[in-house]
Amino acid sequence: MRTAILAHGKFPDRAKTAVGVLRYGDQDVVAVLDRERAGTTVGDHVSGTDRGDVPVVGSVADAAAFDELLIGIAPIGGGFDDSWRPDVRAAIERGADVTAGLHYLLNDDEEFAALAAEHAVELRDVRRPPDDLTVAEGVARDLDSEIVLTVGTDCSTGKMTTTLELVEAARANGLDAAFVPTGQTGIMIAGGGIAIDRTVSDFTAGATERLVREAAEDHEYVFVEGQGSIVHPAYSAVTCGILHGAAPDRLVLCHEAGRERIHGYESFAIPEPAAVAETYQRLAESVAPAELLGGALNTSHLPADEAEGAIEAYGSALGAPAVDPVRGGVEPLISRL
Amino acid sequence: MRTAILAHGKFPDRAKTAVGVLRYGDQDVVAVLDRERAGTTVGDHVSGTDRGDVPVVGSVADAAAFDELLIGIAPIGGGFDDSWRPDVRAAIERGADVTAGLHYLLNDDEEFAALAAEHAVELRDVRRPPDDLTVAEGVARDLDSEIVLTVGTDCSTGKMTTTLELVEAARANGLDAAFVPTGQTGIMIAGGGIAIDRTVSDFTAGATERLVREAAEDHEYVFVEGQGSIVHPAYSAVTCGILHGAAPDRLVLCHEAGRERIHGYESFAIPEPAAVAETYQRLAESVAPAELLGGALNTSHLPADEAEGAIEAYGSALGAPAVDPVRGGVEPLISRL
Structure with a gap:
């Protein structure tokens, strides 16, 4: 086209x-x-x-x-x-x-x-969701597939890009991987999915669960594109519904190097990324415990020499492998699966 | 009528x-x-x-x-x-x-x-939300009014009842109190409000923020009816949107005595109420810190002599005053405001 x-x-x-x-x-x-x-x-x-x-x-x-x-x-x-x-x-x-x-x-x-x-x-x-959404049944945690969800410290931190790079790298490593798009851009790229932020909030987890179940029918690894941030004053409902609806086994925390304030909501500070990761895990735990697979740092605004140090510091803070998916690929994360 | x-x-x-x-x-x-x-x-x-x-x-x-x-x-x-x-x-x-x-x-x-x-x-x-909802602006935390939100360990734990009893007791104590209904029953009782669980998830916090701002224009104390539970596998998106959209100063944690499993989702255990309270506070903190005003325990299935001990144990576990709003009223909570 x-x-x-x-x-x-x-x-x-x-x-x-x-x-x-x-x-x-x-x-x-x-x-x-x-x-x-x-x-x-x-x-x-x-x-x-x-x-x-x-x-x-x-x-x-x-x-x-x-x-x-x-x-x-x-x-x-x-x-x-x-x-x-x-x-x-x-x-x-x-x-x-x-x-x-x-x-x-x-x-x-x-x-x-x-x-x-x-x-x-x-x-x-593409943002219009299906008419037949329902509440979640709470079954995503029982699926046999490994579910990986990208989450963020804010909007526009690279969740979709990270998810797509993870899928590409997983396939290159011979893993049977699916991409689950949850936002308009992902849907335009993949030709499917549901714009989760447009679903009725009672059905937000259910819509995510539906996408994950469908993907898990045919694939051993399911990479779910996250949305928003759990520390976002306006969009956290979307994030929370995806987290509990997808019931991921692993999380990848996406952050933009140097960003300290919520974009468009500058009076709101972003907590330390490690603290944000803990909040995600704490919230996941009550429904389905999730491990931190690693971190993805968007360093596009940094020169190459500074980027390397920033990625290293990010990984140390999280206590998990960190990458910039665009600069260096996501191999260190995929190799842990 | x-x-x-x-x-x-x-x-x-x-x-x-x-x-x-x-x-x-x-x-x-x-x-x-x-x-x-x-x-x-x-x-x-x-x-x-x-x-x-x-x-x-x-x-x-x-x-x-x-x-x-x-x-x-x-x-x-x-x-x-x-x-x-x-x-x-x-x-x-x-x-x-x-x-x-x-x-x-x-x-x-x-x-x-x-x-x-x-x-x-x-x-x-009454569940059809207004057509002109938007994303939250993140301003509820700056309102001069004292905002109190009821939250729960599950659905149907008494959040609406507790909120209504708080409003009634506050008024009886001479406080200028408003009731903010967020669910169908509250709306039918109050003749206003928005069914938050029916809003588009991107606007869930925004819809709550709108209700709280309107109530805060005329009232010093705003009591917001919570929905669902942050540990619920299907409805937590609604709960999270209300928590961040309302930006409450105080929380009241509602629980049903003896309930250990999520209603209708029995494979999901309810964590200890004190841990649920901490999860709410952790999640609130990144947007607006919230204190635990106290606990409300629904003891309607217990005989009177057992109820008293259950309420006491609940308060000890939470480290905050606890009441059964229906049996004994909410005075111990109101007196802290």
Whole structure:
């Protein structure tokens, strides 16, 4: 599928959906839309992909032909920014489908719904959960598969990336591994999953349990993408439901080097990562005890020489192996399985 | 409002909505419907209400005239039991409104919706949350009011009852106290609030924060009804969202004397109550530290002489004052405020 990715004003650092699809998706990306960076290429902003040549353009009108416009920004609150409207409109008028992972559902937008019907294109709201979710049965802890969950000290610390790298490395080591996506970007990459943060809170653990059970039917190792953080003032309900619904055997704690405050909630300090890990384990214990498999540190903002020391210090603090999945891979974690 | 309460086969022990409304609501209750206990009266089953004379009848046809049928059962999963259908149908045909707090929405039931339109009655689904919820801003901890949250070792341990008794006792002591209902029964009693377990998990803390902010505008003491339990394999997401969204100054831990297993999830042991209290405090601490105001023990299944010892032991274990709110009131907790 030829895909254009909308990321106005946010590419790459605050457009994690865009970057995730560029890194891990199998879409044929023809352009990134960011009017503030028009004229550059993906390679000017994102390393470690084979899509460095993809142009960053200012609007749909400047992009090569595509079949799908993908909204590549996941703002706090999941709202639709009206400055994106002209490009969504133009994409539909060019006959492209539109894929979004926002709380705001494109299908509920009267203009887009009418325009999509007129041009016979599809509006895919991947954040809309299934209609038949139920409460958890409490059975995930009894599954034979080994369940590994990534958890974080905050949002946007690298949980999805770490999970995908773990799956890739596990498979490279001959392990029968499944990826369980729980957020919009993971769903766009994997073509399945449930946006857990959009589920009714009574069913949050149940939705996670369903995904884990399905994955465990066919796979010996199940890697579950975590969401939010248990110390987050707004999103911890999502995190807690995933933790108890997945009943993981092992946890990987994801943290961004140097981050000391909750992103977007700067009056809230992030406790020491080791203390956050203990809080996760304490909370897991009452439902299903979980070991700390290791730590994943996002050091993308550090020079290479500082990164190495930061990873080492992180591992020492946690008392467990630590890696930066993007810089050095996750082999030290996989080898413990 | 003249109200009939449906509680077929579940009255009183598994019909906590029915019992809550009988104890604390200001509806004029004309009958309880329970076909297995028809011919008895409320007083045969529930003590401590002034409605002992209300008859328990087998169906709508046997009830005196009423304006509202209230579904008084809150089953796990919140489903509608089709054995209730004839009575709901009959109530609508008699011109009565129907109030329910189920996940299953009466307004989405084609038969009921059509029948209600035909008979010009209202179907009130109190569990449907507002459409305009958002993520929490993280401001509840900065409110000037004193916020007290009831939390539990499990579901159905007496959180709503404890909260209502706290509010009543606080007012009797001259404190300016508000009740914040977060579940269907509390909403039916108070005529306001949000069913937090029905909110989208990303907005669970935000919905709680909204209720607490509104209550704090006019009241110095805000008593928030908790939900579920942080050690519950299915419902902990709801509990966690309320804990962080309300950012309480004080917690009251509710427990049922002798209960050792999670109700309906018997393979899950309830940790020692003191350990559960520590888990709540540990989790609260990262967002807003909370003190343990005391414990509330439901001793309704114990004889009076055993109850006293159980309450004392519970308080010793918690290292805080303990009460049975129904047997002895909550004065020892209120006097600490």
